[in-house]
Amino acid sequence: MVRNERIKAEIASEAARLLFEEEVRSYRDARRQAVRRFGPSVSSTRGAHLPEYAEIHIELQQLLRFYGGETLARRVMEWRVLALKYLEIFEPFQPLLVGSVQRGEVREISDINLQLFCDKSEEVGYFMESAGIGFDEEGDAETSRFYLEEEGIEIECCVYSLNERRQIPHCQITGRSLERVGYKQLKALLEV
Numbered sequence: 001m002v003r004n005e006r007i008k009a010e011i012a013s014e015a016a017r018l019l020f021e022e023e024v025r026s027y028r029d030a031r032r033q034a035v036r037r038f039g040p041s042v043s044s045t046r047g048a049h050l051p052e053y054a055e056i057h058i059e060l061q062q063l064l065r066f067y068g069g070e071t072l073a074r075r076v077m078e079w080r081v082l083a084l085k086y087l088e089i090f091e092p093f094q095p096l097l098v099g100s101v102q103r104g105e106v107r108e109i110s111d112i113n114l115q116l117f118c119d120k121s122e123e124v125g126y127f128m129e130s131a132g133i134g135f136d137e138e139g140d141a142e143t144s145r146f147y148l149e150e151e152g153i154e155i156e157c158c159v160y161s162l163n164e165r166r167q168i169p170h171c172q173i174t175g176r177s178l179e180r181v182g183y184k185q186l187k188a189l190l191e192v
Contacts, residue, residue, distance in 0.1 A: 004049055011035055012051035016059030020067070023109045027053045027173060054175035064105055075106045079153065080190055083112045086155055087183040092127065093118050094165055095157075096180040103179065111154040115180065121159040 014034035018024040024033065031051065064072055079101045087095045099113035100106050116124055121144035128135050128146065136147045146157040171178040
């Protein structure tokens with residue numbers, strides 16, 4: 001059992017390194033690549049060795065704290081200022097900021113993740129068209145996503161029903177309730 005825990009910790013550490021250094025975008029991809037690097041014996045029994053995203057997240061936080069320094073602090077500030085701008089723009093949709101920018105864990109390949117709430121996702125598209133905001137759209141019957149870009153930073157807007165704003169979803173990355181902030185909370189963070 002100790003060997004399994006050691007391998008699990010090494011995979012979590014490698015996955016975090018991949019997220020930090022090699023700019024792998026998703027935790028899932030980083031974990032897969034890390035498992036593959038340990039060879040077929042681990043891959044075939046990976047259930048016993050597979051770290052949770054929360055374990056990878058802890059390792060990534062340590063790397064960001066240790067190596068991020070002033071660059072990370074500057075990037076977090078700049079991206080939060082941009083997020084604040086879009087929280088204000090999307091005010092009619094009761095927007096909330098989630099993800100790496102909210103947590104202060106901004107990597108170069110991070111994006112700004114906003115949750116927007118309305119009765120019909122088409123409202124968001126019409127709003128952006130009338131405001132002259134260029135965007136791409138993806139989605140299905142349940143979820144619509146709008147993508148826009150400013151200063152080379154991607155902004156992903158996920159649209160949810162108004163009822164979902166009161167529900168606090170589970171975060172797959174941290175393993176806890178999803179932390180979300182609105183305009184006032186983010187502005188207060190920036191003033192600290």
